Amino acid sequence: DAGVTQSPTHLIKTRGQQVTLRCSPKSGHDTVSWYQQALGQGPQFIFQYYEEEERQRGNFPDRFSGHQFPNYSSELNVNALLLGDSALYLCASKRGSSYNEQFFGPGTRLTVL
């Protein structure tokens, strides 16, 4: 059973560019959350998708947007990249209930130059 997968593994962009990160949830999971983990910090919640809708959002600007597809996979889009967007972006999935734990993917390391 494949766990949460993310692509690409690493990405280098320049300021002002746009980026799309992808996530496939663990089999049987329908809820996907995205986190940003800056160097030396804990993960910070960006948003959560369930039934193809954004259900919750953390304290991130509108430059960060997402999408969930009918097969529960998800994308994270970041526009007008800033140097401060350099981080490890983690995707986590779980099965619907609020009380189920999340399973994390290996992350995408984004470097903005």
Add this chain to the structure above:
Amino acid sequence: AQSVAQPEDQVNVAEGNPLTVKCTYSVSGNPYLFWYVQYPNRGLQFLLKYITGDNLVKGSYGFEAEFNKSQTSFHLKKPSALVSDSALYFCAVRDIPGNTPLVFGKGTRLSVIA
């Protein structure tokens, strides 16, 4: 608002000795608490969780955590540390009930020395 504090950036312990990684939390209601571990260039791996019941929770790889409501703490413990336990450990919390986002601490780096 929810918050988590991990007061130690780094914990060093000799192999075979007991280890403790500290975590305190703040929530408006009842807490739903987690510990995750992160190895280099890897995502977070779930270790254990507490929602209700016995204050001592047992998890993966021989780890356990003790929930203390009066001290608002959820310290991670292991009776005998292994070199392979060396990693970054994160405590996380969310409110019960509701579907509030998970809030993570900044992490504690555990080094187990042979």
